[in-house]
Structures are given as structure tokens and as C-alpha cells.
Amino acid sequence: MNFLYFDPGLGAMIVQAVVAGAAGVLLFSKGVMYKVKSFFGLTKEKEDTYDSIDIEEQDTDDKKN
Amino acid sequence: MTKKTNAHEASFRDPSGYIFHDNGTLRRAIKPVYFPQYKKLTESGFFQNLIQNGLLIPHEETSNSPEEIVITPEKIPFITNPYEWSFEQYRHAALHTLKIQKYALSKGFILKDASAYNVTFHKGKPIFIDTLSFDFYEEGTPWRAYKQFITHFFGPLVLAKYHGTEIFKMMQTYIDGIPVKLISSLLPTRTKLSSTLYPNIHLLAKMESKHSEDYKAETKIATLSKKAQENILQSLFEYIKDLKLKETSEWGDYYNKTNYNETAFEAKKELIKKWIKPLNPQKLIDVGGNDGTFGRTVIDSVPHIMVTDIDSNAVDHNYRQVQQNKEENMLPFVCDVLQPAPSVGFNNTERNSLIERLKEYSPDVTMALALIHHITLSGNVPFEKSAAFFASFSKNLIIELPTRDDSWVESLLVRKREFINHFDFYNEIEFEKGYSTYFDLEKKEAVMGTKRILYLYKRK
Numbered sequence: 236m237n238f239l240y241f242d243p244g245l246g247a248m249i250v251q252a253v254v255a256g257a258a259g260v261l262l263f264s265k266g267v268m269y270k271v272k273s274f275f276g277l278t279k280e281k282e283d284t285y286d287s288i289d290i291e292e293q294d295t296d297d298k299k300n
Numbered sequence: 301m302t303k304k305t306n307a308h309e310a311s312f313r314d315p316s317g318y319i320f321h322d323n324g325t326l327r328r329a330i331k332p333v334y335f336p337q338y339k340k341l342t343e344s345g346f347f348q349n350l351i352q353n354g355l356l357i358p359h360e361e362t363s364n365s366p367e368e369i370v371i372t373p374e375k376i377p378f379i380t381n382p383y384e385w386s387f388e389q390y391r392h393a394a395l396h397t398l399k400i401q402k403y404a405l406s407k408g409f410i411l412k413d414a415s416a417y418n419v420t421f422h423k424g425k426p427i428f429i430d431t432l433s434f435d436f437y438e439e440g441t442p443w444r445a446y447k448q449f450i451t452h453f454f455g456p457l458v459l460a461k462y463h464g465t466e467i468f469k470m471m472q473t474y475i476d477g478i479p480v481k482l483i484s485s486l487l488p489t490r491t492k493l494s495s496t497l498y499p500n501i502h503l504l505a506k507m508e509s510k511h512s513e514d515y516k517a518e519t520k521i522a523t524l525s526k527k528a529q530e531n532i533l534q535s536l537f538e539y540i541k542d543l544k545l546k547e548t549s550e551w552g553d554y555y556n557k558t559n560y561n562e563t564a565f566e567a568k569k570e571l572i573k574k575w576i577k578p579l580n581p582q583k584l585i586d587v588g589g590n591d592g593t594f595g596r597t598v599i600d601s602v603p604h605i606m607v608t609d610i611d612s613n614a615v616d617h618n619y620r621q622v623q624q625n626k627e628e629n630m631l632p633f634v635c636d637v638l639q640p641a642p643s644v645g646f647n648n649t650e651r652n653s654l655i656e657r658l659k660e661y662s663p664d665v666t667m668a669l670a671l672i673h674h675i676t677l678s679g680n681v682p683f684e685k686s687a688a689f690f691a692s693f694s695k696n697l698i699i700e701l702p703t704r705d706d707s708w709v710e711s712l713l714v715r716k717r718e719f720i721n722h723f724d725f726y727n728e729i730e731f732e733k734g735y736s737t738y739f740d741l742e743k744k745e746a747v748m749g750t751k752r753i754l755y756l757y758k759r760k
Binding site for chain 1: 391495
């Protein structure tokens with residue numbers, strides 16, 4: 236990479252493997268819990284402008300045309 | 301080389317380019333080393349999509365030569381810094397950063413840094429302002445800005461959850477984020493049981509000290525799949541999304557316990573509206589403006605309004621209203637008038653002090669309602685000194701003086717106990733004398749149904 240202009244922290248680079256593992260387990264179990272809850276109708280929708288990490292895509296495709 | 305001399309003082313770390321002032325317009329120069337990234341980001345529609353989704357500040361390419369490309373971003377009237385954000389603002393800025401990184405990753409890019417200073421608030425929302433923060437993603441590499449995200453965003457937010465938003469002020473001292481070791485030591489021991497906090501903070505702190513003596517950079521960096529990195533981003537996002545603050549407010553519900561009735565409250569609103577209208581302000585600041593109630597009386601006629609308060613909860617409340625009403629011209633932020641944000645960073649010039657920024661912003665009208673008794677009596681600031689403070693950035697000043705008969709003032713005075721006589725100067729005559737040093741009196745009127753007087757001053 237060309238832009239190593241600040242020290243990312245070696246420990247921080249190594250630890251990400253563990254963090255990702257823990258996150259994977261957590262997200263998976265959350266997903267299971269959500270399915271169980273929604274089966275019993277226990278989920279509720281919250282209103283927040285930041286409710287999802289994903290952003291809308293439609294504009295990118297339009298531009299290519 | 302006039303450009304170089306006008307280079308922005310915060311713009312020297314990143315070799316990709318720099319920001320400079322060009323006759324009052326802020327522009328960004330891109331160096332050839334960053335041309336491949338810039339071209340790909342532009343041509344693939346990546347920038348365009350982020351801009352259309354309101355995530356990245358819009359820019360225009362204003363010149364293009366083999367030595368330098370210059371882009372001009374949309375002007376942001378006032379930059380607020382992380383230590384001036386309320387909890388909700390801070391939380392949104394963090395989520396904003398993760399959102400961008402997740403999207404970048406899906407398009408073969410990464411955020412090469414995750415500094416909290418890359419985000420500010422504009423048109424009622426957080427916006428990413430460092431257009432050159434993107435780089436190509438290399439398959440299998442961990443996110444190099446991960447630690448920065450923890451020290452700039454995740455750590456401060458989690459600490460605020462346990463210790464309150466005063467924690468954000470630590471960002472003034474630690475310009476590159478609160479050290480991980482410090483975050484870890486400040487968190488309660490029980491957080492070591494959290495499946496998110498343990499790996500992201502405690503284990504990170506341990507690993508960082510373990511590998512701090514790798515002077516020759518010999519240890520191999522493990523690879524990390526894209527999916528694994530997405531999991532990190534997703535789990536941090538979910539955790540921050542659900543973060544809540546438990547903190548009682550001193551002023552948050554101030555208007556429910558005011559010492560005057562609703563008619564008086566409305567009368568004050570009307571009076572302020574009447575005074576502001578002929579001044580036709582383009583920019584207005586309400587210092588100590590709580591949740592923006594009085595600022596909102598003129599929200600339809602003033603293009604840009606800033607409301608500050610010492611209480612992060614009040615600012616939060618204001619920010620929520622901004623979101624709900626989709627107000628684009630209201631900017632709330634946290635400010636302690638008795639100790640405004642200083643200039644920080646290398647050479648003390650990386651981040652400007654509040655006063656410097658306010659001078660540049662140069663509001664047409666400054667409001668200070670129900671504030672002077674706090675400055676004078678709680679802060680022991682003489683009238684002449686507070687007048688000098690307001691005069692340093694204000695053209696017109698609307699200031700409210702609660703008289704000695706006002707119950708708040710009475711209470712503040714009583715609390716002085718045996719020193720109460722030291723505050724005999726707190727009266728109409730002394731106030732007017734102090735303020736006449738810097739201002740000319742334009743209007744003066746008692747607020748109906750209260751023991752308060754409203755003044756309109758013009759700077760000399």
C-alpha cells in the first residue's frame with residue numbers, strides 16, 4: 236500500500252482476526268434470535284436514520300447508462 | 301507558490317493532497333501520487349453515489365493538470381469538532397463512518413483513516429468531508445484504520461455510556477483518539493464479559509502493548525477475508541446503534557421548570573422575533589440556547605442558525621428535532637461559555653479554537669438569553685469581560701438580563717452565602733455600564749410577566 240502514513244498499530248492489525256471471529260458468532264446468534272423472535276411476533280421496528288449499515292445503490296447504475 | 305502558503309493548518313499528514321484557502325474559498329489539491337485512486341473513485345461512480353446518498357460532501361473538479369488536480373467542495377458554514385458533539389451526534393458520526401467503510405469495501409475501496417475529524421455536521425446531518433480518505437482495497441488485508449476507529453469513535457462512545465458525555469472532552473487532549481489502554485482501564489471490569497467490548501477494546505489493548513516492541517516490523521500481519529472484515533463492521537454498527545446514554549440533565553427540562561408562565565414565554569418569543577426581523581440576519585447564533593426553542597422562532601427566515609448549550613442533553617434534544625423536522629439550517633453543538641474549545645494539535649493550529657471559528661463565521665445576530673446570570677454569578681465573570689467576549693464575534697447582540705428579583709438570580713445569589721455582598725454589582729446599571737464599553741444600546745424592554753430585561757446592542 237502506498238499510504239502508510241500513520242502507524243495502524245500491529246496489535247490492531249493482528250487482533251482483527253479474533254474480533255472478526257467473535258463478531259461472526261455474535262451476528263449469527265443475533266440472526267437466529269431475530270428469527271425466533273419474529274416467529275413469535277416479538278420484533279419491533281425502530282425509527283432511526285441510521286438503522287442499517289447498507290446504503291442504497293440505484294443511482295450508481297443510472298449513471299453508467 | 302501562493303497556494304502552499306495558504307495551505308490549511310490541519311492538512312499536512314496525508315501525502316495524497318492538501319486543502320488550501322483560495323481567496324476565501326476552500327479547495328483541495330490532489331497530488332499525482334493519488335491520481336489513480338481519484339480517477340477510479342470518480343469514474344466508477346463511487347463518489348457520485350456517496351454524494352447522492354448525502355454521505356460525502358459534494359465537490360467539483362475546478363482544475364486538472366498533470367501536476368495537480370484541484371477540487372472545490374461545497375462550503376460548510378461552520379465546522380464542529382468531536383468534543384463539541386452531543387451523544388446522538390457522536391453516535392451518528394460513528395455509524396456514518398462505518399456505513400461508508402462497508403460500502404467502500406463492497407466497491408473495492410477502503411477508508412484509509414477513520415478520524416473523527418473526517419466527519420462534521422452540515423444541513424442537519426453528519427457528512428464525510430475528507431474526500432481523499434479512500435484507497436484501493438487489497439484482498440486479504442485487515443482494515444488499517446480499525447484502531448483509529450476504536451480510539452476516535454468506539455472508545456469515546458462506550459466510555460460516555462459509563463461516564464457521561466464529558467468524556468468527549470478528552471478528545472481535546474488526545475487529538476488522535478483516546479489511547480486504547482486508557483479506554484480499557486477506564487471501563488468497568490464487567491465489560492470484559494461483553495462479547496463486543498472484550499475483543500474490540502480489552503484484547504486490542506493487550507495486543508497493542510504486546511506488539512509495541514516490534515521495532516523492526518518483523519511480525520507478520522495475518523490476513524483477513526473481506527467477509528470477516530464485513531462482520532467486524534456490522535457488529536460494531538449494531539453495537540453502536542443500540543448504545544444509550546444514562547445521564548440526568550441539569551437543563552434538559554429547563555423550560556418545564558421556568559420561573560415564568562406561558563404567556564410571558566410567548567411574549568418573549570414575540571419580542572425576539574420583532575427585534576430580529578429588521579436586522580435581516582443571514583447567520584445567527586444562540587449562545588446557551590438550550591434545545592433551540594428560541595432559535596426556532598426565526599428558523600423560517602434565517603438561512604443558518606447555530607444553537608449552543610453547555611448541556612449535552614439539551615443539544616441532543618435539539619439534534620433530534622433537527623432530524624425529525626428535517627431542518628437543514630440548524631446546527632446544534634455543545635459549548636461551555638466559561639471554557640470554550642481551545643486550539644489543539646501540532647503547533648496549536650490543527651483545530652481552531654471556538655473563538656477563531658466564531659470570528660470567521662461572523663454571525664449577524666448573537667442571542668444570549670437567560671445566560672448572563674450564569675456567566676456573572678456562577679462563573680464570577682465581570683460584565684465588562686463578558687461584553688468583550690460577545691464583542692469579539694458579534695455584530696448585533698440580543699441579551700437578556702434577569703434582574704436581582706428573578707428567582708433564579710435570587711437562588712444563585714443566596715448560594716454565595718457570606719460572599720453575597722461581593723455580587724452587589726449584579727444590577728441593571730452596572731450591566732449597562734459594562735456593556736457600553738463595547739456596544740451601543742439600540743433597544744431595551746422589560747419582558748412582560750417576568751423580572752427580566754431584554755437588550756439589543758450593536759457593536760461599536
